[in-house]
Amino acid sequence: xEELIFAGILLLSQASPxxxxxxxxxxxxxxxxxxxxxxxxxxxxxxxxxxxLACTVGASVFHSPLGxxxxxxxxxxxxxxxxxxxxxxxxxxxxxxxxIPPASSIYRDALLTNLMNPKATFFFVALAAPLLEKNHSVSxxxxxxxxxxxxxxxxxxxxALVFRWHPIRIFYDRHANWVxxxxxxxxxxxxxxxxxxxxxxxxxxFS
Numbered sequence: 782x783e784e785l786i787f788a789g790i791l792l793l794s795q796a797s798p799x800x801x802x803x804x805x806x807x808x809x810x811x812x813x814x815x816x817x818x819x820x821x822x823x824x825x826x827x828x829x830x831x832x833x834l835a836c837t838v839g840a841s842v843f844h845s846p847l848g849x850x851x852x853x854x855x856x857x858x859x860x861x862x863x864x865x866x867x868x869x870x871x872x873x874x875x876x877x878x879x880x881i882p883p884a885s886s887i888y889r890d891a892l893l894t895n896l897m898n899p900k901a902t903f904f905f906v907a908l909a910a911p912l913l914e915k916n917h918s919v920s921x922x923x924x925x926x927x928x929x930x931x932x933x934x935x936x937x938x939x940x941a942l943v944f945r946w947h948p949i950r951i952f953y954d955r956h957a958n959w960v961x962x963x964x965x966x967x968x969x970x971x972x973x974x975x976x977x978x979x980x981x982x983x984x985x986x987f988s
Contacts, residue, residue: 800894
């Protein structure tokens with residue numbers, strides 16, 4: 782029963798704003814459901830790393846020099862994505878149907894977007910801790926990790942399916958510049974937030 786509640790919270794959490802949500806949303810709206818699925822699979826692959834950390838060493842890795850470097854890289858990646866999505870010259874950077882980015886490119890960018898979101902590990906640690914404290918077996922930790930990955934991947938595919946809905950597609954076609962600008966600003970906000978977190982970690986490490 783607790784595991785079902787855990788999976789339900791994971792699914793509901795995907796409705797909250799974040800870099801993964803922004804990437805899946807934009808990929809689906811701009812390039813179609815297939816691109817959204819590839820983005821979901823890329824994010825799901827990245828979640829493997831977060832789940833592994835959450836179910837083993839937890840968030841302690843982010844208080845190491847490796848964690849500081851990861852936060853810095855993460856902020857730079859989010860700011861790059863924001864720059865990449867931002868509309869230019871009054872036109873949305875959505876290519877014609879024949880020039881949709883290859884699936885491998887969408888998958889790669891989604892994977893990097895998720896890996897460069899260290900706050901995801903903190904979330905999984907906080908959510909999984911009550912369950913893992915009750916059962917310390919390796920097999921149960923593995924089960925929770927698999928549950929995180931599967932629930933996350935399925936959830937993002939369902940999210941992409943929502944944005945396949947025709948009225949939403951029509952809205953995006955009419956207001957692509959505004960939507961892309963909003964998603965770009967959201968990603969920039971995440972990047973700046975991570976820069977702030979990076980600065981705080983540096984100060985704490987030398988205090």
